Amino acid sequence: MTQHVLDALPAGTSATPAPARRAGNPLAKLLLTPSVAVLFLWMIVPLAMTLYFSFIRYNLLNPDQTGFVGLDNYKYLLEDPTFWPSIGHTLVLIGSVLAISVIGGTLVAVLFDQPFAGRGIARLLVIAPFFVMPTVSALIWKNMVLHPVYGLWAGIFRHLGLQPIDWLADYPMWSVIVMVAWQWLPFAFLILLTSLQSLDTEQKEAAQLDGAGPVRIFVYITLPHLSRAIAVVIMIETIFLLSIFAEIFTSTAGGPGTETTTLTWLIYSIGLQQFDIGIASAGGVIAVVLANIVSIFLVRMLAKNLKGEYDK
Amino acid sequence: MNDPMKAPIWVGVLGWAVALVIFMPIFIIAITAFKTEQDAYTLSLFFTPTLQSFHEVFERSHYLAFVTNSVIVSFGSTFLSLAIAIPAAYSLAFFPGPRAQKTLLWMLSTKMMPAVGVLIPIYLLAKSAGLLDSVTGLLIIYTLINLPIAVWMAFTYFNEVPKEILEAARIDGASAWQEMLHLLLPTSLPGLASTALLLVILSWNEAFWSLNLSSSNAAPLTVFIASYSNPEGLFWAKLSAASLLAVAPILCLGWIAQKQLVRGMTFGAVK
Numbered sequence: 126m127t128q129h130v131l132d133a134l135p136a137g138t139s140a141t142p143a144p145a146r147r148a149g150n151p152l153a154k155l156l157l158t159p160s161v162a163v164l165f166l167w168m169i170v171p172l173a174m175t176l177y178f179s180f181i182r183y184n185l186l187n188p189d190q191t192g193f194v195g196l197d198n199y200k201y202l203l204e205d206p207t208f209w210p211s212i213g214h215t216l217v218l219i220g221s222v223l224a225i226s227v228i229g230g231t232l233v234a235v236l237f238d239q240p241f242a243g244r245g246i247a248r249l250l251v252i253a254p255f256f257v258m259p260t261v262s263a264l265i266w267k268n269m270v271l272h273p274v275y276g277l278w279a280g281i282f283r284h285l286g287l288q289p290i291d292w293l294a295d296y297p298m299w300s301v302i303v304m305v306a307w308q309w310l311p312f313a314f315l316i317l318l319t320s321l322q323s324l325d326t327e328q329k330e331a332a333q334l335d336g337a338g339p340v341r342i343f344v345y346i347t348l349p350h351l352s353r354a355i356a357v358v359i360m361i362e363t364i365f366l367l368s369i370f371a372e373i374f375t376s377t378a379g380g381p382g383t384e385t386t387t388l389t390w391l392i393y394s395i396g397l398q399q400f401d402i403g404i405a406s407a408g409g410v411i412a413v414v415l416a417n418i419v420s421i422f423l424v425r426m427l428a429k430n431l432k433g434e435y436d437k
Numbered sequence: 438m439n440d441p442m443k444a445p446i447w448v449g450v451l452g453w454a455v456a457l458v459i460f461m462p463i464f465i466i467a468i469t470a471f472k473t474e475q476d477a478y479t480l481s482l483f484f485t486p487t488l489q490s491f492h493e494v495f496e497r498s499h500y501l502a503f504v505t506n507s508v509i510v511s512f513g514s515t516f517l518s519l520a521i522a523i524p525a526a527y528s529l530a531f532f533p534g535p536r537a538q539k540t541l542l543w544m545l546s547t548k549m550m551p552a553v554g555v556l557i558p559i560y561l562l563a564k565s566a567g568l569l570d571s572v573t574g575l576l577i578i579y580t581l582i583n584l585p586i587a588v589w590m591a592f593t594y595f596n597e598v599p600k601e602i603l604e605a606a607r608i609d610g611a612s613a614w615q616e617m618l619h620l621l622l623p624t625s626l627p628g629l630a631s632t633a634l635l636l637v638i639l640s641w642n643e644a645f646w647s648l649n650l651s652s653s654n655a656a657p658l659t660v661f662i663a664s665y666s667n668p669e670g671l672f673w674a675k676l677s678a679a680s681l682l683a684v685a686p687i688l689c690l691g692w693i694a695q696k697q698l699v700r701g702m703t704f705g706a707v708k
Contacts, residue, residue, distance in 0.1 A: 153532035160525035174558035241449030256691035371644030420549035
């Protein structure tokens with residue numbers, strides 16, 4: 126094998142001595158620098174600005190009023206009657222989407238682990254929603270599925286002789302949850318199915334021979350095997366879901382009232398609709414803190430994984 | 438005894454039922470795109486297909502301009518990310534310094550910063566630099582948000598190149614360039630190609646920054662489609678035609694890239 130590869134090299138290369146290559150040589154550092162430098166700037170500069178703005182009075186509509194205000198922006202934000210509900214909405218949205226996508230994704234993945242006819246094509250249909258751009262998916266759901274007159278559900282309800290429901294007006298948060306979960310269940314499904322397919326079948330067969338039923342096999346063999354992948358899905362989805370924006374922008378715009386106003390939407394509306402940079406930045410700092418709590422766990426887990434990669 | 442390779446028939450029926458229910462919304466826009474505006478409001482499957490909506494999408498809006506923006510921004514940012522990421526991944530995989538692990542994890546942690554946490558300063562910086570509603574602005578942002586994924590994916594692919602082969606080549610005196618050109622590139626090219634594919638998909642569908650930083654000039658398809666959300670823009674057939682054109686190519690790429698997506702989105706934790 127090695128000889129074969131060496132043959133592929135141009136003749137005459139063996140005469141030149143190998144350059145000294147040790148860890149941390151200057152060339153290696155040079156190659157790494159651009160990535161590190163731009164990411165460092167990308168992370169530090171805006172974060173520092175957010176932090177700075179959060180302590181000053183800064184409104185684009187009143188540029189004359191400036192100056193250090195200490196924690197006033199935070200105080201104002203925390204006393205804003207929409208702030209705590211927005212945290213609540215964020216948690217409900219993230220929690221519900223996680224529950225639907227992880228439980229649903231696990232069940233569908235187990236189903237698709239069985240060899241049925243046309244499985245490959247059916248699988249393509251299941252993962253499709255993840256590749257639909259968020260603004261398109263929000264409009265499909267708003268106009269064609271949940272619309273109180275022309276939507277798919279309204280049609281089904283009328284067919285059954287029931288009064289159609291105006292989902293986005295009467296159950297706005299659930300509507301948003303369903304459209305976001307529709308995009309993220311396929312993601313969970315895809316990750317969990319990949320993980321399932323790496324499960325050793327011998328273990329399952331041995332359990333089957335010992336007389337274990339499908340439920341016991343699922344609880345004692347499949348689920349423990351999936352636990353790592355489930356943890357990864359939960360953490361990655363949490364990070365993306367914390368910044369859910371396009372779906373709300375396109376479907377409910379935070380309403381009706383403030384019923385679908387999440388932390389992200391609140392920061393957007395304070396900062397880019399009311400142009401109060403100071404208060405919006407205080408909200409941004411809170412969002413970063415929340416995200417960091419999640420990411421500490423994820424980074425820890427990946428760190429263990431990475432150790433394995435280098436030890437290989 | 439049943440064939441162990443075949444699942445019972447009800448499993449197949451259930452699997453297909455689940456697949457069709459999940460796919461239903463996409464199916465609805467796919468058929469509505471070929472209806473007239475009048476037919477679009479009925480859910481009937483029986484209609485005469487027409488390309489009228491597609492014609493109108495092209496005639497009444499600068500649809501091609503939005504497509505162009507999407508293409509420039511997603512392919513351009515993918516190219517830039519890879520150009521910066523590949524050397525870094527090469528360095529981290531083959532010349533890991535004492536801080537290599539920490540560097541990788543730190544890069545990853547930048548990806549975990551919620552976009553909304555830096556929305557305000559990025560908006561103000563873009564505004565003062567004249568990069569608001571500019572393709573260049575979006576290109577820069579997309580390059581930066583995809584860079585950590587690019588480094589990680591390229592790193593995991595480089596890491597799979599058997600070290601023995603490289604060592605053998607080095608002992609044999611291959612220079613760094615020869616090593617890259619004749620050993621590394623051929624073995625990791627499929628991996629790098631799928632990295633590129635994933636980056637294109639992610640930036641094509643990115644909607645947080647595009648909605649906040651672009652309006653008319655630089656708007657990619659995500660922003661153009663969002664403009665259909667106002668009440669006076671309720672033209673379902675046209676909305677469906679425009680959406681179908683925006684979604685279909687990337688859906689095909691996604692289907693091709695599903696395995697790589699798992700790896701890229703989980704930073705190699707699930708393969």
